[in-house]
Amino acid sequence: MLNSNDPKYCNFLRLSSILFEKLLEIVGPKFQKQYAVREPIPPRTRLELTLRYLSSGDSMASVSYAFRVGNNTTSKIISETCQCIWDELQEKVFLNPTAENWQMVAKDFEEQWNYPNCIGALDGKHVKVEAPPNSGSTYYNYKGDHSINLMTISDAKYSFLLLDIGAEGRQSDGGVFRKSEIGIRFENGNMNLPKPTQLEMNKPELPYILVADEAFALTPYIMRPFPRNTHDLDLDLRKKVFNYRLSRARRVVESAFGLLATRWRIYRKPINTSLTTAIKIVQATTALHNFIIQFEASLPLAERTYCRNNQEENTNLIYASAFTETESLRENSQYAQSQYAVQVREHYTDFFMNTGAVDWQWDKVLSNDF
Structure with missing residues (x-):
């Protein structure tokens, strides 16, 4: 063979x-x-x-x-x-976090997913493992499984840019990210991000950001959807448009998880090894995931075996059973929003309603509940 x-x-x-x-x-x-x-x-x-x-x-x-x-x-x-x-x-x-490399990532997101100044899609998944000896409830997650957390930032082509592996399953996405070296460096401004850019004439300069779901706090470098709660059941059109555009860019990380678990079937059931070996397995498979995608990037689509297509209709992949969603946290006093972060989200919302609008967003928003 x-x-x-x-x-x-x-x-x-x-x-x-x-x-x-x-x-x-x-x-x-x-x-x-x-x-x-x-x-x-x-x-x-x-x-x-x-x-x-x-x-x-x-x-x-x-x-x-x-x-x-x-x-x-x-x-x-x-x-x-x-x-x-x-x-x-x-x-x-994996990504070397320089301003030039971040700009290349942002260019891909704008060209493929119509989201400017986006430097990655952020999400975490539970990787099921057998309960480590004498671990008690340390790795027991809200789904009723023992797991370690795989926190990643994905680019527009389903590659993983940055990783944090091994946090206890009982922790939430937001908590894992805040405590990780990646989160700390973003919070302290040590990620060498490009300077904010102006997307529209006579409008404020907007920072480069990550797109994420409701599990993460809204910050100047993380954009999350407008929340739906008991006090705000019906979002207006502009908020729905923003949520759709953010969701469209964010789901590349979900698809990356799907590709990872589909190719490496070790994720189809709990990993039955020591915790140290389980972390090594996650490290190796994520590195191989990027290795294959980057090698096949120069091949015609028909010759690719890992990721054949990145069109919108073909990216809804089924997640393997060893991956489960991490717990979402509502916005509350623990995750207070800065006024600047709120303003940034509002400016992006206005941009998607005007200069940055795409033809199909109106039908998507009206036919779906975002």
């Missing part, structure tokens, strides 16, 4: 033979073992074993039988290889 580039090879490892060889060239030398007593397992087999485990969702015991490797050895190989994939790929496939 390797030499013929058989589609079954890609189905088996979730990588084409060409991409597998490219990955092996990068990570293979890092886990080449020296001969001692017995012949070591070669890097190719180690990588194939790990990719099969990640892509099939089978148990380690099942994979050990398939590759004729001891169960304990299989566990060690998977942990080491996932760590190596993360170490070697993270600087190559």
